[in-house]
Amino acid sequence: MTKISIFHPTKIAFLISFLFVGFQANAQKKISLDEDWRFHFGNAADVSKDFDYGKTALLHKSNVFATTIVNPKFVDTTWKKINVPHDWVVELPFVKSDQVEMDSHGYKPVGGAYPETSIGWYRKHFSVDKKDDGKRFELQFDGIYRNAEIWFNGFYVGTNFSGYVGNSYDVSDYVNFEGDNVIVIRVDATQYEGWFYEGAGIYRHVWLNVTDKVFIPSDGVFVHSKIKGKNATVTIETEVENKNLRPSNAVVYSIITDRNGKQLGKTSEQKVALSVNEKTTIKQNVNLSNVMLWSLENPYLYKVISVVKQNNQIVHQTKTRFGIKTVTFDAKKGFFLNGKHLKIQGTNNHQDHAGIGSAIPDFMQYYRVKLLKEMGSNSYRASHNAPTPELLEACDSLGMLVVDEQRLLNSSPEYIDQFKRLIKRDRNHASVFLWSIGNEEQNIQGNEYGKRIAQTLLAIQSALDPTRTSTYAADMANEFKGVNEVIPIRGFNYREFAVADYHRDHPNQPLLGTEMGSTVTTRGIYEKDEIRAYVPDQDITHPWWASKAETWWKLAAENDYWLGGFVWTGFDYRGEPTPYKWPNISSHFGILDVCGFPKNIYYYYKSWWTNEDILHISPHWNWSEKIGQPVEVWVNTNADEVELFLNGKSLGKKTMPRNSHLKWQVNYEPGTLEAIAFKNGKRLTAKVETTTHPVKVNAVADKSTVLADGKDGTVVNISIVDDKGREVPNANNMIYFKLTGDAKIIGVGNGDPSSHEADKCTDGAWQRSAFNGKCQVIIQAGKTVGDLKLEVKSNGLRSAAVEINQKK
The missing domain is CATH 2.60.120.260 (Galactose-binding domain-like)
Structure with a gap:
């Protein structure tokens, strides 16, 4: 078993000013x-x-x-x-x-x-x-x-x-x-x-x-630990550099605090003599007792304050958040976090969001990670490039593991420099548990070029961060050549059918599904539509190179030698439309759409990735054109058995196979489709109903209080409902937005992969049509304390308003 003990910092995004005795004002x-x-x-x-x-x-x-x-x-x-x-x-x-x-x-x-x-x-x-x-x-x-x-x-x-x-x-x-x-x-x-x-x-x-000109360089602190029982030895490696035009002397030390700032330990004050332009690294240890381990459930973060003094005055100090944890990859038993077996339930994600593209405000990183955690995901693969630092901070704080990935499998000076900068920037993040040296380099991954490049990158990773190991996302089947010969953790992009054979032939190499699934679905659509380029919102359609959710997850869930895997993808993203091209302008791969609205496959994963009681029926029940015709009904649940009723009449009871779903063929008639399930003797119910026509717009903000810092913000999700407050699942009304107060709308979206409406309404007249009952508006805070009001209107419908408190 390979045991990797990890410990972590994050960069601080604001003016650093710590109140220690002797600290000079404006020192940094x-x-x-x-x-x-x-x-x-x-x-x-x-x-x-x-x-x-x-x-x-x-x-x-x-x-x-x-x-x-x-x-x-x-x-x-x-x-x-x-x-x-x-x-x-x-x-x-x-x-x-x-x-x-x-x-x-x-x-x-x-x-x-x-x-x-x-x-x-x-x-x-x-x-x-x-x-x-x-x-x-x-x-x-x-x-x-x-x-x-x-x-x-x-x-x-x-x-x-x-x-x-x-x-x-x-x-x-x-x-x-x-x-x-x-x-x-x-x-x-x-x-x-x-x-x-x-x-x-x-x-x-x-x-x-x-x-000051004697300082700690950017990313110049590396914190890691060794755990023994309930105690840990924390090692702090601090780079110090002298940019004065003369030799300089300094004193270096570090303090460890808990999350509230209480001092827990301090290193000795170590003297260092630096010649002109010299950079040196000071390695110091602090022993901590009764440590709190960083985990998914309790992502506890400590702080290291690294200090440089001259003439008894503090001239530079940095603050680094870190977590203490152990990670184990076992080729036969799977993945362990802090000694506890954990199946990796991951998603791949690009870095864009509806309305705002790639320029994602910090608060949106937390919003997106929170949505994935609510689904039951515990791991995030930043595909296929270095993530935004604030994404890692969100994962550190919320408890989400991360695979941190290099853009290219290349060992030229340019890409080696990029790889070094990536590792030094991110190696202190509690969330990062695995590096990836690249993705799907078909021309070289299976030959000597790929092998030699991989060996070079792995040596760099080991030197800069010996506390972790690496994977590579290979779209190869049972092939042990090139990168696969030397990579510590074998990554599979699809080819799930070959995992068992590969494990049989290479039983000592841990296996991870770096890209799995790739079911293509369009939220709220239930029939293939080649004109508008939509695919059904069920786990039935996938490209030739991929598989359905149930295909890969059953294998991963039921075999211990699978560490787990990452679905392609958590969110829909712009570009790479599949299986269609124009008018599609975004993908269909997501478990959630580009706004973060769940598709039906969301409930499949949530059924088997959480211990929550899940019972979900699809499709919706507005099919006036199909009276008397059969409609395929899916039930996603983790219950033991389910009975389905249409307007009070039983359509039969079925036992729920693990990691699967249930189906009924139901002749459509308007009314109520209800499921009654039992889970360990507990009764669960869910229903879908035929709605009437739209009468009102509903608007719900992700949070009702924002900071007046010009950076915070909130997401407001819009739904169109009937006279009983039920969401109308096929409503596509145009929605108009008016925001008053010192804040601004920065983007709108609706999750429609074929919509060509503007994400940015540059004339100030913000609007977006709903897509299958939903749309979204993103608000960024201003700097004035006070109340904000978002008015949401649609012609012929009752309007809604959201009030948001903006405070210091």
Whole structure:
């Protein structure tokens, strides 16, 4: 058995200021630069429309001014005002096109074929406190899609090739203390990195880090632990760097606190001598007794405060949240968390959401993870790229395991650098339990190239994070070659039929379903529709390379050598429409749609992934055109037996097979379809009823109180109901939204994979049609304390209003 003991930190997103004796005011700052950017399209094919980029020399001299776009005095007042995170693609219209990859990217006009909407220029003006002269200044970009060239006050500072792994740049030499400081970024999205919707722009946070010149670098703390009984030895590895122009002495130590800030332990104060530009790592230990283990049920997080002192004054300190846990992968018995057997019940997910594309506010990460947990999922695979840091923070806090994945199986200097940055950024997160070195590299995964690349990446992972191991998502059957020869955890993308044979032939290699299922369903649709490109909302349709939910989950659930698996996917996502193309602009793979509304397959997984009492009937019971005709009725439940009734008449009792579902053929007549089930002697009931016509709009906010910080927000889900308050399952009325108060609507959606309505209503007239009874609006908070009011209206229906309290 391989036992991996894990322990974790998260980055802090705001100004760090800890009240310790001797701590200097303004010793360090972490300043958000998200607000007040200017944006303008460039052009990949016409330099005259790209601010002469490619014609004007920008790199022949430092601090290029004249009339170039990187000149701090360049006039950008007519440019569009935006805040980041920003995804410019979500605002573009849908375009029917046969261009390569257009279907995969959701029919948005971005990529090499659309030069006029594939280059974006950003400019940001800000001032710096003169009192900070002599400090170190660092620009931190959490994610820009993609190939971002960055200038600061006219000086070129670097290019970040990756659209998913962020980077930081020391700009201390270029800071202007007497006036504006100007960041200029050219973002080039003409090349894709994936075959799915990726968006474009500065779609994650931007920070200005101000520190002393003796400091802890970004991602310079690594926390891990060894558990013995109820106690743990916590090891804290702290990098310290000297950017002074002279040798410097410092003292380094760390404090561990509980989640409430109570001090539990402290290392000794270790002296360190640093030459100019030297970086060194200090390794220190703290013993903790009666530790609380991080688990799915109780995701307990400790804190490490790492401190650097000079002349008895604190000059830099960082705070890192971490969890203590053990992880075991056993080839015969399965997966264990803290010594307890756990079947991995995971979902794969891309990083976009209805209405907002890839520029997802932090509160939405918590909303999405919460929906997955409610379904019974315990693990999230970030497919197929480095996740947003705030997603990991949500998983740390809510109790969701994560497979953290490298974008490509490649060992060139560029991709090695990306892999190192990924591991150092994320290795302290309690939620991350497994790395993935890549996904479905068909050309190399089964040959010597793949094997050698995998060995190189695995060596890097082991050096930077010896507390974890790695998998690789291979779309290969019973084949032990290439990557599979060296990967510690064999990942299967589909090919579930070959897992048993592979285990027989390689009994000592743990097995994980990295992509499983891929049933395609359209919420609320029950007949195949090739015109509108819909598929039935039941576990019946899948691509040739995939399987139904019941096919893979029965195998995983009933065989201990399966660690478990990840469904493709938790949420629908933009792009990669299957089995259709246009008019589809998003996938059908999700257990939930792009808004997070459950499909019927949700209740299959929830039946077998939770201990809750589940009894669900589908389809709806509004079939006026089918009176007297047979309708196939599905019941998803984890009860022992179910009896079905139509208008009080029994249609028979059936025993519920584990990890399956029940079906009846029912001749339709309006009224009430009811199921009565028994689970361990407990009686459960569920029903669907024929509704009348729509009469009212209902609106429910995910939370009724938000912080007045300009970043928090809430999701409001809309349903259309009849005179008895029953949701009308085929209602598609147009819904209109009006928000009053200091807040804004940032997106709308309805889960329709063929809808070409706007996600962003740029004229301020927000609206969205319902799709099969539902739609959604996303609100982001302002900065003024007070009440917000969302009015929701539809012609001919009674309106609704949602009140939200905005507070400090």
